[in-house]
Amino acid sequence: MRAARLHGIGDLRVEDIPTPGEPAEGWVRCRVTAAGICGSDLHNFRTGQWISRSPSVPGHELAGIVTAIGAGVSGLAEGDAVVADSRVFCGACPACIAGRHNLCATLGFVGEVCDGGFAEEVVLPARLLHKVDPGLDPAIAATAEPLAVALHAVHRLGCGPGDPVLIAGCGPIGGLVALLLRDMGAGRILIADRNHHRLACVADAAAAEPVSLDGDASALPPVRHAVEATGSVHLLPNLIDRVDAGARIALVGIFHGRLDLDPNLIVERELSLEGCSVFADELPEAIAMLPRLAPAIRRMIDTEIAIEDLPEAYRRLLAGEAKGLKTIVRPHLPRAGGDA
Secondary structure (H helix, E strand, C coil): CCEEEECCCEEEEEEEECCCCCCCCCEEEEEEEEEEEEHHHHHHHHHHHCCCCCCCCCCCEEEEEEEEECCCCCCCCCCEEEEEEEECCCCCCCCCCCCHHHHHCCCEEEEEEEECCCCEEEEEEEEEEEEECCCCHHHHCCCCHHHHHHHHHHHHCCCCCCCCCCCCCCCHHHHHHHHHHHHHCCCCCCCCCCHHHHHHHHHHHHEEEECCCCCHHHHHCCEEEECCCEEEEEEEHHHHHHCCCCCCCEEECCCCCCCCHHHHHHHHHCCEEEEECCCCHHHHHHHHHHHHHHHHHHHEEEEEHHHHHHHHHHHHHHCCCCCCCEEEEEECCCCCCCCC
């Protein structure tokens, strides 16, 4: 079968690899129908931060159809449409026992500790698979995982109906946060991004208001809830300067580099910085929201590509050339030569 495998930093190759055999006890084999490219995939490609085995097939935002079931698996049947929980947790550490699987002491991810969805087929632990409506567009189903990440950030943010929110970064998570806030009845949703195409896309899909974080901070209305979804160590101090006293900032971006920040700004203005790691128990809730949010999510999808196009898609995304928010890989799209 065809798959894209990460061999090392900056080394993503599309290759023929063996098709998975019968799944082991507790595991399930799926035909991948769609998989999204995540910012963490790009970060790992650039830095190697989460390369724990090589080569490995990335892709943790995936939807598929169950094709084989290992011994001891219940609740799933061949032909079921499913999406994957990206978190590979131990189940035995204090965090897991407390139900906080996103804070597992040995937390790993699909596409890292086991092969992911940038392949025609994948084998995953049954406990990570959730059934979805078989009539749901696979490209929309594949956004269940990032929608859960965005939902976790919204929960951590803790804003109420009618509260204005400032979102820095209109990538997939920032865009989905804006969409969720609109769906939940937030007040003015202010969005900022240097990519004008993405800014316009989120403004349209979530009825959000584009603003600039450059220039005079007084040009913005008072805001006590903000989301940092860029991962920029240069932007966060700027964002801190622009929120009101007593504000809460949800940090969901993946940062590059270290932060130079005067902690007295946090103390004297009683600001709260809320770290947001993956998601807690939000995936089922996100799945349930997909049919309602599907039209808006569809407007956020930039393009759908074949596996063969993945290296070029990585280059385009890293260069900031994408006009939409999410690139979806469809492993069974025809290959360049016309073969399926």
